[in-house]
Amino acid sequence: xxxxxxxxxxxxxxxxxxxxxxxxxxxxxxxxxxxxxxxxxxxxxxxxxxxxxxxxxxxxxxxxxxxxxxxxxxxxxxxxxxxxxxxxxxxxxxxxxxxxxxxxxxxxxxxxxxxxxxxxxxxxxxxxxxxxxxxxxx
Amino acid sequence: xxxxxxxxxxxxxxxxxxxxxxxxxxxxxxxxxxxxxxxxxxxxxxxxxxxxxxxxxxxxxxxxxxxxxxxxxxxxxxxxxxxxxxxxxxxxxxxxxxxxxxxxxxxxxxxxxxxxxxxxxxxxxxxxxxxxxxxxxxxxxxxxxxxxxxxxxxxxxxxxxxxxxxxxxxxxxxxxxxxxxxxxxxxxxxxxxxxxxxxxxxxxxxxxxxxxxxxxxxxxxxxxxxxxxxxxxxxxxxxxxxxxxxxxxxxxxxxxxxxxxxxxxxxxxxxxxxxxxxxxxxxxxxxxxxxxxxxxxxxxxxxxxxxxxxxxxxxxxxxxxxxxxxxxxxxxxxxxxxxxxxxxxxxxxxxxxxxxxxxxxxxxxx
Numbered sequence: 084x085x086x087x088x089x090x091x092x093x094x095x096x097x098x099x100x101x102x103x104x105x106x107x108x109x110x111x112x113x114x115x116x117x118x119x120x121x122x123x124x125x126x127x128x129x130x131x132x133x134x135x136x137x138x139x140x141x142x143x144x145x146x147x148x149x150x151x152x153x154x155x156x157x158x159x160x161x162x163x164x165x166x167x168x169x170x171x172x173x174x175x176x177x178x179x180x181x182x183x184x185x186x187x188x189x190x191x192x193x194x195x196x197x198x199x200x201x202x203x204x205x206x207x208x209x210x211x212x213x214x215x216x217x218x219x220x221x
Numbered sequence: 222x223x224x225x226x227x228x229x230x231x232x233x234x235x236x237x238x239x240x241x242x243x244x245x246x247x248x249x250x251x252x253x254x255x256x257x258x259x260x261x262x263x264x265x266x267x268x269x270x271x272x273x274x275x276x277x278x279x280x281x282x283x284x285x286x287x288x289x290x291x292x293x294x295x296x297x298x299x300x301x302x303x304x305x306x307x308x309x310x311x312x313x314x315x316x317x318x319x320x321x322x323x324x325x326x327x328x329x330x331x332x333x334x335x336x337x338x339x340x341x342x343x344x345x346x347x348x349x350x351x352x353x354x355x356x357x358x359x360x361x362x363x364x365x366x367x368x369x370x371x372x373x374x375x376x377x378x379x380x381x382x383x384x385x386x387x388x389x390x391x392x393x394x395x396x397x398x399x400x401x402x403x404x405x406x407x408x409x410x411x412x413x414x415x416x417x418x419x420x421x422x423x424x425x426x427x428x429x430x431x432x433x434x435x436x437x438x439x440x441x442x443x444x445x446x447x448x449x450x451x452x453x454x455x456x457x458x459x460x461x462x463x464x465x466x467x468x469x470x471x472x473x474x475x476x477x478x479x480x481x482x483x484x485x486x487x488x489x490x491x492x493x494x495x496x497x498x499x500x501x502x503x504x505x506x507x508x509x510x511x512x513x514x515x516x517x518x519x520x521x522x523x524x525x526x527x528x529x530x531x532x533x534x535x536x537x538x539x540x541x542x543x544x545x546x547x548x549x550x551x552x553x554x555x556x557x558x559x560x561x562x563x564x565x566x567x568x569x570x571x572x573x574x575x576x577x578x579x580x581x582x583x584x585x586x587x
Contacts, residue, residue, distance in 0.1 A: 119242075119447075120260040122537035123512040123544070125568070141567070143514055145259040145537045146447050170512070174258075 084207060085112045087178050091154065091194060092203035093136070098178065099154040099186075101194065106155050108139065109182040110173065113207055118144040121173045124166040127184050131159040135193050139184065142173070153186065155193055161185040230276035231368050231428040239443055247341035249277040252445040259451065263539045265442035266414055266452055267583075270376045272441050273449055275420070276368040276428060279343035281336040281350060284359040291354045292334060294487055296326060297471065297480040303328045308394045308409055311479050312471050313349060318492025320465040320474070322346050325411065327396055335407070335422075337369075339461045353487065368428035372435065373418030373444075375584035380438050381408075381419055388419065393586050402430055413449065415456030415583035451536045454545060457506060457577035463517065463533040464504065464547060472496050473549065475504040475577070502530070502549040506579065507561055507572040508541060515546030515563045515572070522562040522569070529554040532563055540580040546572070 090098040096114035099106040115121065123143035133139050139153040162184045166172055173181035198206060228249045236243060241252035252274065254262060265271045287293045287300040298311035305328055313321040322342040327335040338346045347362050354360055372381060381388045385399050388408065396409030404424050412418035423431045435441050450460070459465050464474050470492055471480050482489070495501075509515060515535030523529050530550030538545040546563060559574040 119254060120258045123514065125513070143512075143537065145451060145514075145539075146253075148514075148516060171260075 084116075084204075085178070086200050086204055086207075088200045090178070090200060091197035092200070092206075093152065093154050093197060094206060095136075095152045097152060097154050099197065100182075101188070104188055105160065106157070106186050106188050107182050108154060108184050108186060110142070110151060110177055111203075112177055115174050115177045115181075118142065118147070118149060119174075120145055121170045124170045124173070124183065126162040126164070126166065127159045129159055129162060133157065133159065133186065135190075135196065142170075151183065154197055155186055155188050155190075157186040157189040159184050160187045228277065230274055231425050232274045232276060232432050235429055235432050236274065236443075241443070241445060244446070246446055247277065247339075249340060251277060252443070253447045254445040255443045257442070259445075259448045260539055262442060262444040262448040263451060266374050266416060266444060266448065267540065268375065270372060270374040270380050270438075270441045271414075271444035271448075272432070272435055273371040273373065273444055273446075274368075274432070275371050276425070277340035278369055279338040279340060279346065279362070279364040280367045280369075280422065281338070281347070282359075282361045282363055283334045283336065283350070283354065284332055285355070286332055287334075289355060290332075290358045292358075294485060295350060295353050296324070297486050298326070299481050299484050300326060300328070300334075304395075305330065306396055308396060308411055310394075312465075312476075313346065314471070314486065314488030314492065315467055316488055316491060317467075318470050318488040318490075318495055319467045320461070320469060320471060321349055321467060323459060323461060323465055327407070327409065329407075342461060366425050368423045368425050368431075370421045370423055370428065370431060370435065371412055371418060372421065372441070373412045373414045374416050375587065376440055377416070377418050380435070380440055383438070384434075391419075402427075402434060404431075412585075413458055414452040415458075415578065415580060415585050416452075417584040417587050450534075451538065454534050454536050454547065455538050455540050455578065455580035456583060457547065457579065460534065469502075469549075470495060470500070473500055473502050473504065499552055501552060503552060503555050505530070505548055505550050505561075506575050506577045507546050507548070507563070508575045508579065509544030509546070509563070510571045510573065512537065512543060513568070513570045514544030515548070515570075519546075519548075519563050519565050521548050521550055522564075523554065523557050524560040524562065524571075526562070527554075529557065529561075535563075538579060540582070544570070544572075545575075545579050 133153040236252040240256040244253040407422040519532040521530040532548040535546035
C-alpha cells in the first residue's frame, strides 16, 4: 500500500501535505481502495472554517457515502474543482492530482496529533492483523 | 465467531482467489465486487458478459397438480396455463396481501415445479409453502444442493452456445435441461440485469468446475453483488427488503401486472380491500440533478420542502451518469409535479421524477 514519506496521516485515512502555513488534504491509497470507484465529491466551501478531526466534506462511491475529516484546523483556501467532473481522479492518483482541499493552518501544534508515514504504516498493519472476519462496510 | 455463523457458497474460495471484497449479505459471505471495481463490472455486463454467483438463493422442488396441491393459491400468477419448461414471475402474499417474497416458478413437468426464492427469505418461504401445500405433496428444499451461476450480458449467448449449442433456441423466460460439463442442469433464459442472460442451476459440489470453465473465456468477467444492485435499479427491478416487504403490497410497488385477479390466491381479499381504500403509498422513480446519489433511508421532499416519502433504493448509475433512486411517497402527494428533493440531515439534492426503467438500452430480448 503506497504511503508518501513526508505526508502526515489520520486514523480515518486522510493525509495532509504541509507547506509553510498551508496544508493540502486528501485521502490515502487505503481509503480510495476501500471505497472503490468514487462517483461524487462534495467540495467544501471556499473559506469554510474547519476543526481538526471534524467533518470536512463527503465522498460517494457507487454504493456508499463516506465523510472525510480534516487532519488540521483552519480555513479552506482552495478546493480541487477538477473532482466535480472527474471524481475518479482520487482513485487514479489519490496523493497528487486527487487532492481535495488546501487549508490555511490555524494551529501548527495540532500536527503532533497526526501520524507520521511510519506510524500510519504500522497502523495499517495492525488493521490487517485484526481483519479476520470482515463484515459489510456499507 | 462472525465467520462461523455465515453461510458460504461453493464458490467462496474462487471469490477469494479472484481478490473479491467479501461482505455479509442475508447471512451469506458474498463477493460485493472484484478487483477491477464496480464501474468496470458494469461495463462487462452492459457490453460483454458478466458472471454472478447466486448460489445463496433458494430453490424448492414441488410435485403435484397445480391446483389440488395448493401451489396455485400460494402464487399470484396462474400456474395451470404455464407451458412446460416456462418460467413465471410472481409473489407469495401473506393474509394481508403484503409480500412474503417474490419468486419465479419453473414448470419442469406437468406436475413438477421448481420455485426460486430470495436467499434472505428461504426459511420463511419454506414454512409458508409447507403450511399451505396440501397434505402428502412432495416438497423439497434443495437450496443447499443447488448452486446458481448467472451469465448475463449481450454476449452471454455467444459464450454459452460454444458449450451448449441448443441454448440459442431458448426464448425469454423459458428453460430446458442441458448437459453441461458432465452434469445434467437446468438453464433458464432469465436474469436480474436487463440484459440477455441465463441462469444455470448447477450441482453444489461441482460448481467450481463450471465457474472456472466459464471464466476461461476471456470475454467473461466476474461481477459481484454491488454491481448487481446497480444493474437491477437501472432497470427498476424490485429487491425484497427495498421495494417489497411484508409491509408493502405488490400494487403499491407498481407490480400489478404480476398479480392475476381472475384467480384465487392467498391475500387476495385484503389486497383488494386495501387497494379500494386507496392504498397507502405510490412507488416513484427519480433521477438526481447531480452525480450525488440517493440512498436507502434518505427522505423525499416536495420542491417546497415538505417531507412526502422515503427512498428505498439508490445508487450512482453509470448508464444514466447521475444518481438514481426509487422510493415511496404518500398517496396524497402523488400530484406534486416532477420536481422533488432527496437527502438527509447532512444535505439536500434536487431530482426529477422519471418513468421506469431508468435504462432502456438492454439486450434482454435480443
